[in-house]
Amino acid sequence: MIAEDSVLLRIGVVKILEMAGFDVVAEAGDAAGLLAAVEEHRPALAVVDVRMPPGFTDEGIRAALQVRQRWPDTAVLMLSQYVEERYAAELLSAHTSGIGYLLKQRVADVEEFIEALRRVADGGTALDPQVVAQLLVRRGSDPLDRLTEREREVLASMAEGRSNAGIAAHLSLSESAVAKHINSILAKLDLPRAGGDHRRVLAVLRFLEGRGPDGSG
Structure with missing residues (x-):
């Protein structure tokens, strides 16, 4: 499922996933919708925006942490416009598998994006090189x-x-x-x-x- 408040980006990600053979069972524009959809559909993977309504701060990542705690079989791939050090470290420190954190610009490289999605869905990790680099030097x-x-x-x-x-x-x-x-x-x-x-x-x-x-x- 996809949780992204930008309608255009959400539609684009859905099309990319469907073309790659993924079955998109639900879409959401906010954290509450994400949690409701995961509870209903129990997807193998949730693609989640870090900043979502209403505050556009950490709603997405807070919801992602709840998803991993309540439904551990659902892998989570976070998407962010910028490197959010605190949020990335918090999510990664709580989970050791089925987790990813990519910058939204990576979606443009469809092959790389799909590879990361499959790796996370299979229980692996996918961290954006810029996220890794910033965390390593902090x-x-x-x-x-x-x-x-x-x-x-x-x-x-x-x-x-x-x-x-x-x-x-x-x-x-x-x-x-x-x-x-x-x-x-x-x-x-x-x-x-x-x-x-x-x-x-x-x-x-x-x-x-x-x-x-x-x-x-």
Whole structure:
């Protein structure tokens, strides 16, 4: 389902999704409509604008948090005109799968947008590179200081939802080099090396939150 107060943008997103084979079960123009529609239809994925009526501040993201709490099987992809650091960090700190945060300009790249939607619907993550970049530099003394420049690039690519092969292609590295960097990142963030995609997301979230291994700030 789509929750977006701009009628033109909402219509455009619906058309894009339908052309890509998605079944759009509902549309909403505000947070209340979003919650009602999710309760009724229980969609696999909700695409939600961060700022919605009546206040155009954080109504969309507050509703998205309620969706993930009340209906955890519904994945959420947030769309925002600008990088909203506080809102992005709040949403990401509460969930480790089936979540995305993209700038609206990404919708123009239809192939990339559809790929992100499918990844989030499948339980993965999709973070806009600009969101990742801004969150990565907003912290002072924290685990970031332990990482090399290359490890930061790998971690940013992980946050964008790229696989090892995708990171390798993006950064012009071998997959074995990417694996070594990821192991180093997990070790420096005091996370176990064992585990799969969930552990990767935890590494990204712990880094973005700037927390220690015990969860404290």
